[in-house]
Structure formats: structure tokens, C-alpha cells
Amino acid sequence: MTALRPRFPSILHALAAEAERGSDASGVTLVPEPGREETLRYDELLQAARRCAAHLAEHGVGHGDRVLLCLPTGSQFIVSFFGAQLLGAVPTALSLPMSLGGAAGFEGQVKDLVGYLRPAAVITTSKVIEAIPHLGDTHLLHGAGLLARAMTADAPLHPVRLPDGDDLALIQCTSGSTGTPKGVMISHANLAANCEQSASAIDWSRADTVVSWAPLYHDMGLITGLLCPVFVGSRTVLMPTTRFLRAPGEWLRLVSAHRGAIAAAPNFAYGYAAGRVRDEELEGVDLSSWRVAVCGAEPVQPATVRRFVERFTKWGLPENAFTPCYGMAEATVAITNTGVEAPLVYDCIDRQAAAGEGRVVDVDPESAEALQVVDCGRPVAGTEVRIVDNDGNTLGEDRIGHIQFRGPSRTAGYFNLPEATAASVDAPDWWKTGDVGYLRDGGLRITSRAKDLVIIRGANYFPSDFEQAAETVPGVRLGNVIAVGYRDDRSDSEELHLVVETELERERHEELRRAVGTAVSSRTGVRAAAVHLVPKHSIPKTTSGKLQRSKAREMFVEGWLPSGA
Numbered sequence: 001m002t003a004l005r006p007r008f009p010s011i012l013h014a015l016a017a018e019a020e021r022g023s024d025a026s027g028v029t030l031v032p033e034p035g036r037e038e039t040l041r042y043d044e045l046l047q048a049a050r051r052c053a054a055h056l057a058e059h060g061v062g063h064g065d066r067v068l069l070c071l072p073t074g075s076q077f078i079v080s081f082f083g084a085q086l087l088g089a090v091p092t093a094l095s096l097p098m099s100l101g102g103a104a105g106f107e108g109q110v111k112d113l114v115g116y117l118r119p120a121a122v123i124t125t126s127k128v129i130e131a132i133p134h135l136g137d138t139h140l141l142h143g144a145g146l147l148a149r150a151m152t153a154d155a156p157l158h159p160v161r162l163p164d165g166d167d168l169a170l171i172q173c174t175s176g177s178t179g180t181p182k183g184v185m186i187s188h189a190n191l192a193a194n195c196e197q198s199a200s201a202i203d204w205s206r207a208d209t210v211v212s213w214a215p216l217y218h219d220m221g222l223i224t225g226l227l228c229p230v231f232v233g234s235r236t237v238l239m240p241t242t243r244f245l246r247a248p249g250e251w252l253r254l255v256s257a258h259r260g261a262i263a264a265a266p267n268f269a270y271g272y273a274a275g276r277v278r279d280e281e282l283e284g285v286d287l288s289s290w291r292v293a294v295c296g297a298e299p300v301q302p303a304t305v306r307r308f309v310e311r312f313t314k315w316g317l318p319e320n321a322f323t324p325c326y327g328m329a330e331a332t333v334a335i336t337n338t339g340v341e342a343p344l345v346y347d348c349i350d351r352q353a354a355a356g357e358g359r360v361v362d363v364d365p366e367s368a369e370a371l372q373v374v375d376c377g378r379p380v381a382g383t384e385v386r387i388v389d390n391d392g393n394t395l396g397e398d399r400i401g402h403i404q405f406r407g408p409s410r411t412a413g414y415f416n417l418p419e420a421t422a423a424s425v426d427a428p429d430w431w432k433t434g435d436v437g438y439l440r441d442g443g444l445r446i447t448s449r450a451k452d453l454v455i456i457r458g459a460n461y462f463p464s465d466f467e468q469a470a471e472t473v474p475g476v477r478l479g480n481v482i483a484v485g486y487r488d489d490r491s492d493s494e495e496l497h498l499v500v501e502t503e504l505e506r507e508r509h510e511e512l513r514r515a516v517g518t519a520v521s522s523r524t525g526v527r528a529a530a531v532h533l534v535p536k537h538s539i540p541k542t543t544s545g546k547l548q549r550s551k552a553r554e555m556f557v558e559g560w561l562p563s564g565a
Contacts, residue, residue, distance in 0.1 A: 004382030052083025053158035063088030093217035165189030183415035194332035197380035211260035213244035264294035288316035338377035383407030495529035
């Protein structure tokens with residue numbers, strides 16, 4: 001295992017060092033819409049954060065207090081985040097609702113999180129404050145007003161007090177794809193270690209510009225899009241997530257315009273861009289600077305990689321830019337990475353031997369039994385990964401089991417949840433990821449989440465296998481299929497149900513159901529009990545775009561399907 005020596009003991013040490021460069025410092029460029037940009041240099045950011053910290057202190061926020069940020073990507077979020085850290089407070093980010101027209105569910109989410117974290121303050125927008133006017137003893141602070149104060153030159157400055165490594169840097173709430181969100185405690189030492197690990201894995205230097213649309217309330221967007229650039233001292237260009245979803249071509253144009261070298265996104269986003277961006281949107285675009293296209297947060301699909309690379313190499317995208325990785329909030333973010341300029345590697349293994357026996361058996365890629373599994377790379381420096389069986393015994397390479405890791409970026413646990421923390425740790429210090437996979441040549445392959453396995457008549461199946469088969473059918477929205485097992489009271493075994501998004505007109509639905517059923521049966525040998533067709537945006541996903549199979553199962557069991565199904 002490679003020893004790790006972070007260049008800075010905390011993100012605030014890195015920000016302070018970069019600020020000393022003055023006008024030569026790097027910074028954050030915010031692009032809220034095409035043609036409008038604003039840059040906040042890191043020296044300016046530090047001063048603004050100090051004023052923000054002083055204002056928060058006036059509202060009673062102190063060392064160790066939690067501060068909940070419910071803000072869009074922008075200066076308000078960034079200044080508030082570092083302002084809270086300078087106080088020794090602990091920021092936690094929450095996504096804004098897409099619409100406050102029906103804010104009842106969002107109000108409940110905020111109140112649940114406030115009840116759990118007991119923050120001293122919630123910093124948010126005026127619309128949220130109007131929708132949720134009372135949170136007990138928790139201060140509701142207007143983000144725009146806080147930023148205005150922070151950008152006022154004669155406002156009081158809080159002293160720069162750099163943290164100890166054991167101090168909490170942030171609490172990252174898990175996405176809730178497998179249950180109720182939990183607050184992952186990330187110390188300054190954890191964060192510094194993972195920033196160093198990520199930088200080392202892809203040779204990240206001050207010269208590399210990041211271009212990101214990933215939301216700052218998600219660990220990929222926050223750490224890869226903002227905190228790692230601060231740690232390394234590189235520029236970062238941030239655009240709103242909503243802009244990417246409306247017009248993904250803007251992401252590519254920003255990479256070209258700012259000579260972006262690094263960008264990170266989940267698998268679905270690469271497929272989304274490949275399918276939605278039109279040639280005429282890319283006039284004059286040059287993607288040759290994009291040397292690292294990080295792909296994580298959900299399973300990496302070889303077909304998606306091929307579509308993206310084939311689609312954009314004609315605009316200069318390097319063929320080996322794609323960089324699969326694996327991580328989770330409990331590791332701060334990164335656990336494994338394939339490194340730079342490595343070709344995409346994936347195995348074609350026998351699905352029956354894999355799911356039923358836990359063995360990895362290579363088969364011909366054209367075989368009907370072939371299951372494609374992408375190499376997500378070796379552990380980042382200082383981190384170890386192992387595979388264990390149900391009894392906790394360590395397995396060798398090419399044996400499928402439960403994935404565990406340990407290292408300097410591993411969380412100490414979940415905030416105020418000692419039982420959940422204890423259940424996640426395998427003595428002495430291995431963290432149970434809940435994912436299933438195997439090692440080959442030192443690289444990690446992910447096959448499924450343990451809780452997502454579909455068990456039909458005693459045989460285990462990976463849901464991704466069914467989903468990939470369904471996505472081969474024209475009319476199925478790529479990345480928008482969920483396979484779940486469901487057993488009713490009259491059955492002895494689970495049956496396979498597929499929830500499939502489509503934009504086809506209703507009169508073609510029956511034809512599509514048959515085609516999906518045939519494709520799945522031909523590829524996997526399993527007949528689907530039902531194929532449920534739903535409109536686009538109906539399938540539940542986490543904030544990072546990860547499919548929420550458990551939630552979809554609950555929706556199905558309760559008999560709920562979106563209108564128009």
C-alpha cells in the first residue's frame with residue numbers, strides 16, 4: 001500500500017496558501033447562463049468567507065455547530081460553505097426542490113433533516129424561507145443577504161483559524177438510494193487525504209481546469225468540482241445542473257472555451273450528452289484539452305462509453321480520456337480510479353456462474369450468457385480494498401463477494417447514529433460498502449448492490465443485466481430502466497418486473513412491452529412477469545442520477561404508477 005502525505009492538512013490550509021498568491025491566484029468561474037460569467041479568485045473567496053463567518057457568528061453559530069446549505073450552485077453556496085468552515089462549524093448541503101409549487105414534501109424533508117442534524121442555521125433562498133418560515137430554534141438566513149454582507153469591503157472579518165485534522169469539515173448526507181439518508185462525518189484529515197488521492201490518481205496539477213455541472217450538494221460535484229480544485233490550486237468552471245439537463249451541449253462548449261482538462265459525471269450523463277447534443281451545437285468546439293473524463297456514482301456501462309467516445313472524438317476528444325472510478329460518501333468520495341490515458345477495460349463473464357455461484361468465468365463477448373463488467377481501477381494511494389464472503393472470509397481474485405475498504409479518507413461514521421456506524425464496520429477498521437464485486441489484476445469490478453439482487457426460484461440475478469437487455473430495444477430511454485424482484489402473498493418466489501421509461505405514443509406501448517420482454521428473455525433466460533411503461537422522468541433517482549430500485553419496488557408494491565403508464 002502506497003503511503004500518503006497530503007500537501008496540505010486541510011482544505012482551509014490550501015485556500016489560505018492559494019490566497020497568498022493574490023491576483024495570481026486561481027479561482028472559481030461561475031457560468032449561470034450562456035454569455036454570463038463571473039470569477040471569484042481564491043484570495044477574494046477567503047476574504048468573503050471571513051466576512052461570512054463573522055456574520056454567522058453574530059447569529060450565534062459557533063465551533064462544531066451544523067449549518068445546512070440549501071442553495072443553488074453559485075457564489076452564495078461557495079462563500080457560505082467556506083464561511084461556515086472558518087468558524088469551525090460543519091456545513092451540510094441539501095438540494096433545492098425543483099419547484100416550490102408543492103413544497104409539502106420538501107418541507108417535511110427539511111424538518112426531518114433539521115430534527116436529525118439540529119443545525120444552528122439554515123442558509124437558503126427567499127422562496128424556501130417563504131415556504132418554510134419556522135424551524136424552531138434554527139436560524140433561517142437569506143443566502144443573498146449573507147453574500148451581500150460578505151462582499152462588502154468594510155464588513156467585519158473573522159480571524160483565519162486553521163482547523164485540526166480531527167475537526168469535522170462537512171457532513172455529507174447519503175443519497176438515500178437504499179434507505180433513509182444518513183449524515184456521513186468527514187473530517188478535515190479525511191478530506192485532505194481524499195483530495196490528495198484523487199489528484200495523484202490523475203496527475204492533477206494547477207494547470208488543469210475543471211468544468212463541472214454536477215450539483216454541489218452531491219459529493220462528486222462538491223469535491224471534484226470545487227474542493228479538489230481549491231486543494232490543488234487549479235481553476236474550476238461551474239455551471240448549474242439545470243442548464244446541463246436542458247442543454248448538455250453547453251457543458252461541452254465550456255470545456256472547449258476554457259480548455260477544460262478534467263470533468264466528472266455519472267454514467268447516465270455521458271449517454272445523455274451523446275444522445276442529445278446536435279452537431280450544429282458544436283460548431284467551433286475543440287475537446288482536445290479534455291484529458292480526464294471521470295465516470296462514477298453509478299455503474300459504468302461499456303456501451304455508454306463507446307457511444308460518448310465515438311460521438312465526440314471528431315471534435316477532438318481523446319480516445320482514452322474516459323476514466324472509470326468507484327467511490328462513496330463514506331470514503332469522502334474516491335476509492336478506486338483507473339488512472340490517466342488507460343484504455344477502457346471490461347470483462348465478459350458468465351452471468352449464471354457470477355450470480356449463482358459467485359465465480360468469475362470468462363465467456364465470448366458474443367455469448368448469450370455474457371455479462372459486461374467494467375474495471376473501475378485500483379485503490380487510490382493509501383486505500384485498501386478487499387472482497388469477503390458472507391462469513392467475512394477474504395476471497396481471492398475472480399471471486400465475487402462483498403466489497404470492503406479502509407484508508408485515511410474513511411469516515412469515522414454516521415452523525416449521531418452509533419448503531420448504524422457499528423453495523424457498517426468490520427473489525428478492526430474495514431468499511432462495508434454494501435456493494436458486490438470482485439478483484440482482477442488488482443482492479444475492482446462492481447457487479448451489484450447486495451440489496452438489489454433479484455432472487456428468482458433460488459437463483460441470484462444482477463438487476464443491471466436485465467436493465468442492459470431492455471435498453472437495447474428502440475423506444476426505451478437509455479439509463480431509465482429499473483429491474484426489481486417482487487413476490488406477492490400467493491407466490492413462492494420473486495418475479496421479475498421491469499419499469500421502463502419511453503416517449504413512444506400509447507398505441508405503440510404493447511409492441512414495446514413485447515419487444516422488451518423478448519430482449520430480456522433472450523439475453524438472460526428469465527421471463528419478465530410484467531413490463532411497466534412510464535413517461536420520462538417517472539423513475540425515481542437520487543440527486544446524482546442513480547436509480548432508486550428500492551423506492552421503485554415500494555412504489556410497485558403499493559400499486560402506484562405514474563399517470564400515463
